[in-house]
Amino acid sequence: MTASITFEYDRAFSRNIGWVIQNEQAKLKKARIAIAGLGGVGGAHLLTLSRLGLANFNISDFDDFDIHNLNRQAGAFMPFMGKSKIETLARLARDINPEIDLRLFPQGVQPENVDEFLRDVDVYVDGLDFFALPARRMVFAKCREKGIPALTAAPLGMGVAFLYFSPTGMSFEDYFKVEGHESQEQYARFIAGLSPAMVQRDYLVAPEAVNFKEKRGPSTVMACDLCAGVMGTSVLKVLLGRGRMRAAPWGMHFDAYHQTLKHTWRPFGNSHPLQQLLLKFIRPVLRGAPGN
Numbered sequence: 001m002t003a004s005i006t007f008e009y010d011r012a013f014s015r016n017i018g019w020v021i022q023n024e025q026a027k028l029k030k031a032r033i034a035i036a037g038l039g040g041v042g043g044a045h046l047l048t049l050s051r052l053g054l055a056n057f058n059i060s061d062f063d064d065f066d067i068h069n070l071n072r073q074a075g076a077f078m079p080f081m082g083k084s085k086i087e088t089l090a091r092l093a094r095d096i097n098p099e100i101d102l103r104l105f106p107q108g109v110q111p112e113n114v115d116e117f118l119r120d121v122d123v124y125v126d127g128l129d130f131f132a133l134p135a136r137r138m139v140f141a142k143c144r145e146k147g148i149p150a151l152t153a154a155p156l157g158m159g160v161a162f163l164y165f166s167p168t169g170m171s172f173e174d175y176f177k178v179e180g181h182e183s184q185e186q187y188a189r190f191i192a193g194l195s196p197a198m199v200q201r202d203y204l205v206a207p208e209a210v211n212f213k214e215k216r217g218p219s220t221v222m223a224c225d226l227c228a229g230v231m232g233t234s235v236l237k238v239l240l241g242r243g244r245m246r247a248a249p250w251g252m253h254f255d256a257y258h259q260t261l262k263h264t265w266r267p268f269g270n271s272h273p274l275q276q277l278l279l280k281f282i283r284p285v286l287r288g289a290p291g292n
Contacts, residue, residue: 042127
């Protein structure tokens with residue numbers, strides 16, 4: 001019979017030591033992270049950060065697992081179909097660290113609870129669905145108001161596009177410039193801002209799979225896993241003050257398919273001339289124009 005194993009924090013995360021020192025691991029343990037959305041990337045972020053030894057989270061999601069989540073989402077297993085994403089991911093995080101402190105927001109992030117969602121938070125990690133732009137704008141604005149660093153890692157094709165919004169740098173609104181535009185133009189501007197390099201566009205072999213009217217598009221687990229790795233590393237750097245972090249208008253895009261790394265710099269955000277050219281390409285695609 002196998003002897004029972006009890007949880008011990010120091011032993012559980014001892015293999016982190018070497019890349020971090022003991023007092024840095026203790027600092028990670030004390031930090032609190034907010035993650036809005038536990039789908040494609042959010043669930044992976046939670047589990048990655050839990051394995052890094054972070055032990056305090058505010059998490060939100062109102063959705064249940066469905067079969068189309070199986071190709072990419074952490075927590076999406078057949079026994080969990082139809083079950084709450086937030087309850088499932090909370091269980092998986094507790095299976096990593098039984099001492100973890102989770103504050104759950106099963107109704108999602110709303111105007112009436114966003115202040116509570118961000119209470120005591122050191123870093124905000126964006127895991128919201130691509131189409132949840134109103135909620136995303138609200139949370140990023142609140143983070144700036146409260147002085148909370150906000151990070152987003154977007155799964156694009158077979159790669160990751162990363163943006164870091166410092167509380168003292170360019171804001172989400174100043175970068176994406178979606179205010180005052182109709183919904184489809186807002187999505188166009190969000191895509192352009194997330195992916196100025198557009199490294200992934202030439203291997204989208206079935207463009208008809210992108211359907212903005214139905215709010216769906218293709219995705220891969222490789223992209224989600226890359227996002228979790230980039231996000232975990234970036235959260236570590238922000239919390240420990242280690243290494244350079246380029247804030248927006250800087251962005252980073254790594255594409256595993258092309259084995260390409262691009263750093264972008266877009267002063268004035270989507271008002272930059274290169275972004276205006278990119279928007280001219282994106283708009284017809286969103287309208288479903290022939291030949292795109």
